[in-house]
Amino acid sequence: MMSAEPIDTIVIGGGLHGLSAALHLARAGRRVVVLERSWVGRHASGASAAGVRTLNRHPAEIPISLEAMDMWSNIEAIVGDHCGFHANGQILVAEHPRHVPVLEQRLASTQAAGYRHEELIDRAELLRLVPAISPHCTAALVARQDGAADPHRTLQAFRRSAEAAGVVINEGFGVTAVERCGSDWRVSTGQRDFVAPTIVNAAGAWAGRIAAMIGDDIPLGHKASMMIVTERVAPLLKPVTSVVGRPLSFKQSDQGTLVIGGGLQGRADIDRQKSFVNFAELAKAARAATDLFPSVGTVRIVRTWTGMEAKTDDYLPIVGASPVASGVFHAFGFSGHGFQLVPVVGAILADLIVHGATTRSIERLSADRFLRRRAAE
Amino acid sequence: MSRRVDLLIVGAGPAGLSAAVMARRHGLDVLVVDEQPAPGGQIWRNIEAVSGTPRAAILGKAYGDGIDVVRRFRTSGARYEPGTRVWQVEPGPRAYMTRNGTASCIEAGCLLLATGAQERPAPFPGWTLPGVMTVGAAQIALKSSGQIPSGPVWIAGCGPLPLLYAAQLLKAGGRIAGFLDTTPPGRMTAALPKLSAAAFAVPFDLLKGMGWLAAVRRRVPYVPRVTEIEAIGGDAVERLRYVTADGRSATVAAHLLLVHEGLVPTIHPTLALDCLHVWNPDQDCFMPQLDGWGETSEPGVFVAGDGAGIGGAAAACLRGEIAALRIAARTGRLSDAGAAAVAEPIRTRLRRALAIRPFLDRLFRPRADLFVPVDRTIACRCEEVNVASIRAQAAAGRPGPNQVKAFTRAGMGPCQGRQCNYTVAHVLAATEGRTVPDVGLYRVRPPWKPVTLSELAALDTTDMA
Numbered sequence: 076m077m078s079a080e081p082i083d084t085i086v087i088g089g090g091l092h093g094l095s096a097a098l099h100l101a102r103a104g105r106r107v108v109v110l111e112r113s114w115v116g117r118h119a120s121g122a123s124a125a126g127v128r129t130l131n132r133h134p135a136e137i138p139i140s141l142e143a144m145d146m147w148s149n150i151e152a153i154v155g156d157h158c159g160f161h162a163n164g165q166i167l168v169a170e171h172p173r174h175v176p177v178l179e180q181r182l183a184s185t186q187a188a189g190y191r192h193e194e195l196i197d198r199a200e201l202l203r204l205v206p207a208i209s210p211h212c213t214a215a216l217v218a219r220q221d222g223a224a225d226p227h228r229t230l231q232a233f234r235r236s237a238e239a240a241g242v243v244i245n246e247g248f249g250v251t252a253v254e255r256c257g258s259d260w261r262v263s264t265g266q267r268d269f270v271a272p273t274i275v276n277a278a279g280a281w282a283g284r285i286a287a288m289i290g291d292d293i294p295l296g297h298k299a300s301m302m303i304v305t306e307r308v309a310p311l312l313k314p315v316t317s318v319v320g321r322p323l324s325f326k327q328s329d330q331g332t333l334v335i336g337g338g339l340q341g342r343a344d345i346d347r348q349k350s351f352v353n354f355a356e357l358a359k360a361a362r363a364a365t366d367l368f369p370s371v372g373t374v375r376i377v378r379t380w381t382g383m384e385a386k387t388d389d390y391l392p393i394v395g396a397s398p399v400a401s402g403v404f405h406a407f408g409f410s411g412h413g414f415q416l417v418p419v420v421g422a423i424l425a426d427l428i429v430h431g432a433t434t435r436s437i438e439r440l441s442a443d444r445f446l447r448r449r450a451a452e
Numbered sequence: 453m454s455r456r457v458d459l460l461i462v463g464a465g466p467a468g469l470s471a472a473v474m475a476r477r478h479g480l481d482v483l484v485v486d487e488q489p490a491p492g493g494q495i496w497r498n499i500e501a502v503s504g505t506p507r508a509a510i511l512g513k514a515y516g517d518g519i520d521v522v523r524r525f526r527t528s529g530a531r532y533e534p535g536t537r538v539w540q541v542e543p544g545p546r547a548y549m550t551r552n553g554t555a556s557c558i559e560a561g562c563l564l565l566a567t568g569a570q571e572r573p574a575p576f577p578g579w580t581l582p583g584v585m586t587v588g589a590a591q592i593a594l595k596s597s598g599q600i601p602s603g604p605v606w607i608a609g610c611g612p613l614p615l616l617y618a619a620q621l622l623k624a625g626g627r628i629a630g631f632l633d634t635t636p637p638g639r640m641t642a643a644l645p646k647l648s649a650a651a652f653a654v655p656f657d658l659l660k661g662m663g664w665l666a667a668v669r670r671r672v673p674y675v676p677r678v679t680e681i682e683a684i685g686g687d688a689v690e691r692l693r694y695v696t697a698d699g700r701s702a703t704v705a706a707h708l709l710l711v712h713e714g715l716v717p718t719i720h721p722t723l724a725l726d727c728l729h730v731w732n733p734d735q736d737c738f739m740p741q742l743d744g745w746g747e748t749s750e751p752g753v754f755v756a757g758d759g760a761g762i763g764g765a766a767a768a769c770l771r772g773e774i775a776a777l778r779i780a781a782r783t784g785r786l787s788d789a790g791a792a793a794v795a796e797p798i799r800t801r802l803r804r805a806l807a808i809r810p811f812l813d814r815l816f817r818p819r820a821d822l823f824v825p826v827d828r829t830i831a832c833r834c835e836e837v838n839v840a841s842i843r844a845q846a847a848a849g850r851p852g853p854n855q856v857k858a859f860t861r862a863g864m865g866p867c868q869g870r871q872c873n874y875t876v877a878h879v880l881a882a883t884e885g886r887t888v889p890d891v892g893l894y895r896v897r898p899p900w901k902p903v904t905l906s907e908l909a910a911l912d913t914t915d916m917a
C-alpha cells in the first residue's frame with residue numbers, strides 16, 4: 076500500500092536529530108513524515124546525558140556548536156519549552172599539575188582560531204564554582220554558557236512542536252528498504268511504503284544500514300555509552316564537571332539525583348537493538364566520581380543504563396548530502412556528543428533540502444571524507 | 453576482587469538450600485549467598501534460633517519442618533555467606549554483590565537464582581500512608597524477633613498468608629480488630645473442579661487453610677466479600693473505609709492495616725539479564741521461561757523455587773534439587789542420563805506437590821478490580837505518580853511502560869519499579885484495550901538492589917598513580 080498524501084521529505088529515525096530536521100523542514104513549508112522503528116526517543120536521544128557542551132569540542136564542530144549554543148539559550152522560542160536547560164557551565168578539571176598543560180594547549184589552540192568561549196581558571200575559582208570538589212584539583216577549563224538539559228523534556232518539546240508544524244510521526248514503522256522510484260525514493264516499512272523526492276537519514280546507530288541501502292558504504296563503529304543515576308541528594312553542584320584523563324561526566328539533575336557518565340562503554344547488540352551495562356567498566360566512573368567528590372561515596376546508585384549510537388573514525392558526525400545518491404541527506408555518527416548539536420543540525424538539513432546549500436560550516440562533516448579515503452586505499 | 457565457583461546460589465530459602473545439598477552430594481564447589489543473616493528464606497526465616505522455642509509452636513508445623521533442611525545444608529560443605537546483597541548478574545554468568553560494605557564479583561560455572569517471591573503490589577487509595585504495611589512484612593517481624601503489633605490490627609486480603617498470619621498472631625497473643633476478606637464471591641465454585649484433579653494431594657494443605665479460616669472466623673470480626681478498601685489519614689492511617697460486594701460501606705478507626713493479595717515471582721534478576729519471560733494467566737504474573745531443569749534462556753542461569761512460579765516450599769525444595777542435578781551434569785560430575793535417572797522420582801514428587809496449585813490459584817485469584825486501581829491511587833510511591841497520570845499518558849497514544857516511565861518518572865525510584873510495574877502494565881492495558889502480556893513490563897535497569905558509589909568504585913582496580 077502507498078501513502079495517499081504527497082510527501083516532500085521522509086525522515087528515517089525519530090530521535091532528536093530526526094525530529095529537529097522534521098521541525099525545521101515543516102516550518103519551511105515542507106510536508107514531512109517521520110518513520111521511527113520503535114518509538115520517539117527509544118535510543119540515544121532518550122538515553123542521553125543531555126549535556127549541552129561547547130567545551131573541548133573538535134575544532135571542526137566549533138562553529139556549528141557555538142551556533143547551537145545560541146539556539147539553546149533561546150530554546151523556548153524555538154520549541155515552546157525550556158527543555159530543562161540550565162546554563163550553569165561545563166568544567167574540565169585538571170586534577171594534578173601535570174594535567175594543566177593539556178588545558179593550556181587546548182586554550183591556546185582555540186584562542187588562536189579566534190574563539191573565546193573557553194576560559195582557564197585556577198583552584199580558587201574552581202572551588203568557588205564547585206565547592207564540593209576535592210581540593211586536590213588544580214585548575215580547570217570552563218565554558219560558562221554551557222550546561223545541560225532534560226532529555227525527555229527535550230524530546231517531548233521537539234515532538235510537540237514538530238507535530239504542531241504539521242509533521243506526521245509514525246512510530247512502529249521500521250524502514251526495511253530504500254529504492255529509486257523514478258526521480259523519487261520509495262521507502263518500505265513493514266506496514267506500507269512511502270514515496271518522496273528527499274530523505275533524511277537520522278537512524279542513529281543503524282544509520283549505516285540506511286546509508287548502505289542507497290549506496291553509501293560508510294565505515295561506522297558503535298558506542299554503547301553507560302550512565303549512572305543515584306538517589307536524590309541535597310544540592311551539591313551546578314556545573315557539569317568532567318576531568319582530564321579519566322572517564323567522568325558528573326552533574327546533578329533538577330530532581331536532585333546525580334547523573335554520572337563519561338563515555339564508558341557497555342555492550343551493544345545492534346541486531347537485537349539492545350545494549351547492556353558492564354559494571355567492571357562502570358566502576359571506573361564511580362571511582363572517578365568519588366575521587367573528585369569524596370562526599371558522594373555513600374550515595375546509592377538507583378539505576379544504570381546504556382544508549383547506542385554510531386561512531387565514526389574521527390569522532391565527528393556525518394552531516395550533509397549523500398555523495399552518491401541525490402535527494403538523500405545524512406545526519407548521524409554523532410559519536411557520543413550529538414545532543415548539543417540537535418537544534419542546529421536540523422536547521423542545516425532544512426537549508427540543504429530547501430535551498431540546496433547552507434552557509435553553515437559543515438565541509439569537514441561530509442560523508443565524502445570516508446568514501447574518498449577508501450578510494451585512495 | 454573476582455572469585456570463581458562451580459555453582460553460585462542466590463537465596464538460602466527452601467530452593468537454594470536443597471539445591472546446595474544436592475550439588476554438594478555430587479562434589480560441586482558451591483557458594484550460597486543471601487541477604488538475611490541466617491538460612492531459611494522467607495518461610496523458614498530465623499529457624500535455627502527459633503526452633504525448639506515456644507515461638508516455633510506459634511509459627512506452626514510448616515515453619516518448624518524447615519530445621520531439617522537447614523541442618524542438612526549446614527553439614528553439606530557448601531560455603532555460605534549471609535548478609536550479602538547481590539545487585540547484578542551479567543552473562544557469563546557473573547554476579548556482583550556487596551557484603552559488609554565491600555563489593556565483589558564472582559564468576560560462576562552456573563548460577564541458580566533462588567530468590568523467591570514478592571508480595572503482589574496491590575495499591576489502593578492511601579496505601580502509602582504510614583501504618584499501612586504488608587502481611588508479609590508483619591510476619592517477618594514475628595519470625596525474626598517475635599514482634600507483635602501493639603494495638604489491634606486490621607488485616608485485609610486474599611490468599612493463605614493473611615489467614616496463616618492471623619492464626620499465628622492470635623496464638624502469639626496479638627489482637628485483630630477485624631479481617632476483611634477480599635476473596636471474590638464464587639471462587640470456591642470456580643476452584644472446586646480443579647480439586648478433583650488434585651485429589652490425593654489435597655487434604656493436608658486444604659485442611660490447614662480451612663483450619664486457619666475457621667479459627668479466624670471464630671475469634672475476630674470477619675467481613676467477607678470486600679471489594680474496595682481505602683486508608684484515610686493525615687500523617688498516618690487513622691481510619692479505614694471498605695465496601696462489600698452488596699454495596700455496603702463502613703468506615704472504622706484503624707492504626708495499623710496489613711494487606712496482602714498473593715505472591716508473584718521475583719523476576720527482577722532475570723528481567724535485568726534480559727531472559728525470556730512468559731505470562732502465567734493462572735497466577736496473573738510474569739515468570740521466567742524455563743526448561744524442564746529450570747534453566748533460563750541465558751545459558752548457565754537457572755531459577756528454582758517461587759521465582760519459577762508460585763509453588764510453595766515443598767515444590768521449591770524439589771525444583772532446587774532438579775536444577776542442581778542438571779548443573780552437576782554440566783560440570784561433568786554426572787552423566788546426562790544419570791541426572792535424568794536421579795531426577796525422575798523427584799519429578800514425580802514435584803508433580804504431587806504442585807497438584808493442589810490450580811485449585812489454590814483459582815480459589816485465591818485476586819478480584820479483577822484490584823489490578824486497575826481508581827485514578828487517585830498512587831501507582832509509583834518512589835516518585836509519587838498516581839494512576840490518573842499514567843492513564844493520561846495512555847490517552848495521548850499507545851505508549852508502552854518504558855515511555856510512561858520516561859515521561860512520568862514512574863518506576864525510576866529506588867525500588868526499580870518492583871511496586872508499580874504490574875500496576876502500570878494493567879492500567880495501560882485497560883486504557884489501550886490491550887492485554888498485559890502485550891503491554892509488558894519496564895526494562896529493568898541494574899543494579900536491582902541499591903549499591904553505593906564507593907562500593908562500586910572499589911571494584912575498579914586500575915592503578916591511578
Ligand SMILES: Cc1cc2nc3c(=O)[nH]c(=O)nc-3n(C[C@H](O)[C@H](O)[C@H](O)COP(=O)(O)OP(=O)(O)OC[C@H]3O[C@@H](n4cnc5c(N)ncnc54)[C@H](O)[C@@H]3O)c2cc1C
Nearest residue numbers: 088090091092112119120123124126250279382413414415
Ligand atoms: C548515554 C549517552 C550519553 C550521551 N550524552 C551526551 C551529552 O552529554 N551531550 C551530547 O551532546 N550528546 C550526548 N550523547 C549523544 C546524543 O544523545 C546523541 O548524539 C543524539 O541523541 C543522537 O540523536 P539521533 O536522533 O541521531 O539518534 P537516536 O536518538 O538514536 O535516534 C535514531 C532513531 O532511529 C531509529 N531507527 C533506526 N533504524 C531505523 C529504521 N530502519 N527505520 C526506522 N527507524 C529507525 C531508532 O529506533 C532511533 O529511535 C549521549 C549519548 C548517549 C547514548
